[in-house]
Amino acid sequence: MSEPGGRFRWCPECGTRYDAGTVACPGCRVVLVADPPVAGGAPVVIHKVPDAAAGALLAGLLEHHGLRVHLRSATLPGYGNVRRDWGTTAWGELLVSPDDADEAREVISEYLSALERGGQVRDADVEGGSGAL
Ligand SMILES: [Zn+2]
Secondary structure, three states: OOOOOOOEEEOOOOOOEEEOOOOEEOOOOEEOEOOOOOOOOOOEEEEEEOOHHHHHHHHHHHHHOOOOEEEEEOEOOOOOOOEOOOOOOOOEEEEEOHHHHHHHHHHHHHHHHHHHHHHHHHHHOOOOOOOOO
């Protein structure tokens, strides 16, 4: 994941700049990103995810909508199994720039409600069944 000219990496949480060899911000324990922080302000948490699969899925969904999203996990690569003190059972969280927060929340909300509707289809979908035991 080395980009030409990408000598530096930034902490998406506090905005500190590090050399490219640095994996994570020691202060925030956040994985560094290749892009400098957006001018609009620090990224905001829009959703917490229970596991890596859900995080990757939702991050991909947001990127599909043209939103830049950071997936921050409680377990940092390169730091063993250091875990943040979340106070929750969430595996990690999704962050976007403040400008994108509303749209990102809407995308996730629509996706989750669609999932719920899909989950209820199974019972309602049984029509014309002949098996009355
Ligand atoms: Zn930091």
